[in-house]
Amino acid sequence: EARADYNAKYGSEPGVKFYTHVSDRYAPFHTKVIAANASEAAHILDGLLHHECSLDIREHYTDTAGAVDHVFGLCHLTGFRFAPRIRDLADRRLYVADARATYKSLDPMIGGAIDFRIIGENWDETLRLAASIKAGTVAPSILMRRLAAYPKQNALAKTLREIGRLERTLFTLDWISDPGLRRRTNAGLNKGEARNALARAVFFHRLGEIRDRTFENQRYRASGLNLVVSAVILWNTVYLSHAVAELRSSGERVRDDLLAHIAPLGWEHITFNGDYVWPTEPLQNAFRPLRNPRSELLDAA
Template sequence: MKFYTHVSDRYAPFNTKVIAANASEAAHILDGLLHHESALDIREHYTDTAGAIDHVFGLCCLLSFRFAPRIRDLADRRLYVLDTHAEYKALTSIIGGAVDMRVVGDNWDEILRSGASIKAGTVAPSALMRRLAAYPRQNALAKALREIGRLERTLFTLDWISDPALRRRANAGLNKGEAHHALKRAVFFHRLGEIRDRTFENQSYRASGLNLAVAAIVLWNTVYLGRAVDELRSRGETVPDELVAHIAPLGWEHIAFNGDYVWPAEPLQNTFRPLRSPRADFLDAA
């Protein structure tokens, strides 16, 4: 199995799910976006090429999410248009066909019912995605969502080509996720990172515990990075907010993952460990 984790743009994990190792990640994207039980207001979601399928584009559009995958082999992708007789100039060679709006119109009520059921929690998005994938040709809803997804994917592809800020934002979001996974691998030293629990419930507990430990490290680092920045500014150092925005609270060199764990009888209230002096560290190194 593997842990499929959603990470916010502030590096904190807000949803994790145990899925089969050979399962498609695309089916579980919306589960985390809709049922994370946090205060996050999610507007845009980044993923790698594995999640860039038409049905996900269509459902994300219906549920008001901007789906922004980093698509590999972009030159081999095809665009879909509403009118194949129109003149598209430089894009003509990559036009793959026309979107069948008749199928969308015929099944519009069913599309709205499916979106409302997902939003209300009546059906899990992953369950609906599996059903759509099982009978893609016989299922009219699957055909309609595919057409919506083709249209959305085309619009996104054009934005991706013409908007460097979107490409930078998506790459930065994916890099945050990779850095977060690196911290998880460092934390999960017990049994060399192997999951030996046999029941799904215990595997879920293991995933949630790992998420909690990583979130605690992110919070701890964030608090002390803020105190360090305040200390530098109090000494007259210039630390612009634009620079602070690029500091990741994912370092773990200062954290002992194995050793003695001491729990005080009474928890410390509003007490911080003293900050190290950069000048003293420099003199010790010299």
């Protein structure tokens, strides 16, 4: 109840958000309960650094709202490439190393010069900060909130802002010149949105409302939802592999490069509520038999 807040994007009732990180293989690997109006940018590194799984994360995708200078700086210092989708590109400003240099084609987008002096003066403290975050001494989200409280007085906040401006400028130039990066980022975000759609379909208990008042119980509910969604994704993945093997055994040519575009996130074939019928006999090989979608057409012919 203390964490509930109003956010018009999600309706007129107070609520919280389950912020979930999803890998490029559709597997959710970290989830966190945050306030409905909280900035998601502050919690990005929590999932990247404290997911406690074997994933080797190199690049992270977010929507435009996550493109914050401090996040760019901290991701660079902790070894991740931050790749947010940039929609309002015309309103973004680039920062150069030398204010006296001229960049004719990019001049309308240049917002100023990077202050390397403040980076040099606070470099050692910045490295200690990054080491503390990576070692788990301090949570990145807590640090981000404290830095945001006094952005003009805090030397570390200024240093991370300048490092973030440099990284954001380099990324923006890559975004403009690299179509592959834009496609990769959009594909990564689409995977996350498809997973969220599956989670909304699964979360029908208590009419899809979070009625737990304590933060601990809300965390349990988020973890339980994550577990059910992961089970559906695994179930779909296993049966998709059996379906591909069946097609190939019958002479069908199924290309591996096309399989990379098949998502195990569908749920039309899953009965979430209603009557559950359990088989009286054990399933052979522990799998249900595959259905042939062409069988009715073949029988009619």
